[in-house]
Amino acid sequence: MKLRLLTLVACMGICNAHAQDSLQMRKIADEILLHGTCYDNLRVLCKSVGHRISGSPAAAKAVSWGEKAMKEAGADKVWLQAADVPYWYRGKESLYLKMGKEYKKVRALSLGNSQGTSGRPLEAQVVMVHNFDEFKALPDSKVKGKIIFFDYRFRQDFVFTFHGYGDAVKYRWASPSVAAKKGAAGVIIRSMSTGMDDFPHTGGMHYNDSFLKIPEMALGNITADQLEQACEKGEVMARMNSECHMMPALVHSYNVIGEIKGTETPERIITVGGHLDSWDVGEGASDDGAGCVQSIEVIRAFKALGVKPKCTIRAVLFMNEENGNKGGEAYADSAKARSEHHILAVESDAGGFSPRGIGMEMPTEMKQRILKYKNLFLDYGVYDFSLEEGGTDISPLKKKLDVPLVGLIPDSQRYFDLHHTDNDVFEQVNHRELKLGAAVMAQLIYLVSENGL
Numbered sequence: 001m002k003l004r005l006l007t008l009v010a011c012m013g014i015c016n017a018h019a020q021d022s023l024q025m026r027k028i029a030d031e032i033l034l035h036g037t038c039y040d041n042l043r044v045l046c047k048s049v050g051h052r053i054s055g056s057p058a059a060a061k062a063v064s065w066g067e068k069a070m071k072e073a074g075a076d077k078v079w080l081q082a083a084d085v086p087y088w089y090r091g092k093e094s095l096y097l098k099m100g101k102e103y104k105k106v107r108a109l110s111l112g113n114s115q116g117t118s119g120r121p122l123e124a125q126v127v128m129v130h131n132f133d134e135f136k137a138l139p140d141s142k143v144k145g146k147i148i149f150f151d152y153r154f155r156q157d158f159v160f161t162f163h164g165y166g167d168a169v170k171y172r173w174a175s176p177s178v179a180a181k182k183g184a185a186g187v188i189i190r191s192m193s194t195g196m197d198d199f200p201h202t203g204g205m206h207y208n209d210s211f212l213k214i215p216e217m218a219l220g221n222i223t224a225d226q227l228e229q230a231c232e233k234g235e236v237m238a239r240m241n242s243e244c245h246m247m248p249a250l251v252h253s254y255n256v257i258g259e260i261k262g263t264e265t266p267e268r269i270i271t272v273g274g275h276l277d278s279w280d281v282g283e284g285a286s287d288d289g290a291g292c293v294q295s296i297e298v299i300r301a302f303k304a305l306g307v308k309p310k311c312t313i314r315a316v317l318f319m320n321e322e323n324g325n326k327g328g329e330a331y332a333d334s335a336k337a338r339s340e341h342h343i344l345a346v347e348s349d350a351g352g353f354s355p356r357g358i359g360m361e362m363p364t365e366m367k368q369r370i371l372k373y374k375n376l377f378l379d380y381g382v383y384d385f386s387l388e389e390g391g392t393d394i395s396p397l398k399k400k401l402d403v404p405l406v407g408l409i410p411d412s413q414r415y416f417d418l419h420h421t422d423n424d425v426f427e428q429v430n431h432r433e434l435k436l437g438a439a440v441m442a443q444l445i446y447l448v449s450e451n452g453l
């Protein structure tokens with residue numbers, strides 16, 4: 001009898017705590033859905049700064065924008081954290097394909113970090129392969145001096161499109177060095193794209209220093225289909241011209257940080273962030289303006305609601321995620337040097353789409369503690385807690401300080417239509433989806449700050 005009573009009292013305690021949590025989650029969601037400023041902030045970032053590759057004057061402008069937005073959100077303290085970053089410069093570029101009688105200009109983008117043709121045209125026959133195995137089977141004589149077209153298709157059968165991206169991205173990252181090893185003169189790839197359109201997608205690539213640094217350009221899916229058909233029929237020629245190159249020196253840049261000081265355990269820190277840099281096309285709206293404005297929104301909503309979190313909450317706009325992660329490294333290095341105690345780091349870098357899940361990179365017992373809230377998140381459309389996803393910017397915190405990581409998992413169906421393209425613009429982001437994502441981040445941070453992890 002006594003035991004039963006105790007069980008009942010304990011259960012009432014837990015149920016009561018859950019009811020309190022549920023109520024506070026509702027308040028946070030209401031505040032953000034009704035009064036959130038993240039969508040307006042995204043408009044300003046996209047339209048007044050636009051794309052902002054690391055090291056560029058636009059990236060410096062974005063830092064000033066972030067500092068101002070963080071102050072307007074009501075952060076107790078706002079500061080800049082230095083990080084020296086690489087600066088890859090695109091310049092002019094063009095690609096002409098001769099798929100019939102005449103050369104025709106096609107839409108193409110040089111890949112980030114790549115070395116162009118130094119402004120001199122590179123003209124050569126195109127040799128098509130579908131994957132690395134096919135390429136490796138070719139004799140060197142068929143490759144030497146040619147432009148290799150790596151026609152690998154983004155697999156459409158994965159439901160979570162990041163798995164398709166993970167499968168295909170090696171062709172963007174490594175093709176030039178793989179091809180140069182056998183004497184190729186240049187590389188064309190089919191974009192890492194789910195889109196049924198002709199937007200080429202840029203993105204980071206990497207040279208193996210043992211081989212010649214040959215140029216690499218990406219095609220949208222429509223042009224890639226045309227090139228595939230033309231290569232099947234007969235000889236195709238290509239003429240590449242591009243000025244892109246990596247600038248010789250690093251550029252001084254910054255992470256932007258805004259903080260709400262914790263009331264009970266201020267030494268315990270929760271970081272929430274996205275990356276401020278983008279590729280040099282479109283407006284960097286989904287990648288990752290969305291994550292930046294959602295992180296600022298967490299600060300704004302807590303302040304507007306008068307939430308006084310037990311732990312310190314820090315929103316961070318990281319610099320240089322796309323081609324170096326220097327901002328993420330600098331943040332973790334500083335945390336380590338100051339012996340900071342980070343109890344959790346959260347990142348939004350998968351687009352401003354409807355939140356569907358919470359990815360967790362942490363020990364099982366911590367996952368279990370977050371899973372206790374699973375039912376509370378169902379009301380907000382968040383059901384998937386199965387993925388081991390954190391985020392690139394926060395990954396050095398795990399590597400260097402063993403900080404548990406959470407990645408917001410939005411619906412992934414449209415992200416790789418837009419990712420790293422001219423079409424990644426403000427108009428592609430829906431204000432409700434963006435705000436709901438911010439609400440889920442704020443809710444989770446509230447629960448961990450108040451109840452621990």
Ligand SMILES: [Zn+2]
Nearest residue numbers: 275287288349
């Ligand atoms: Zn990103």
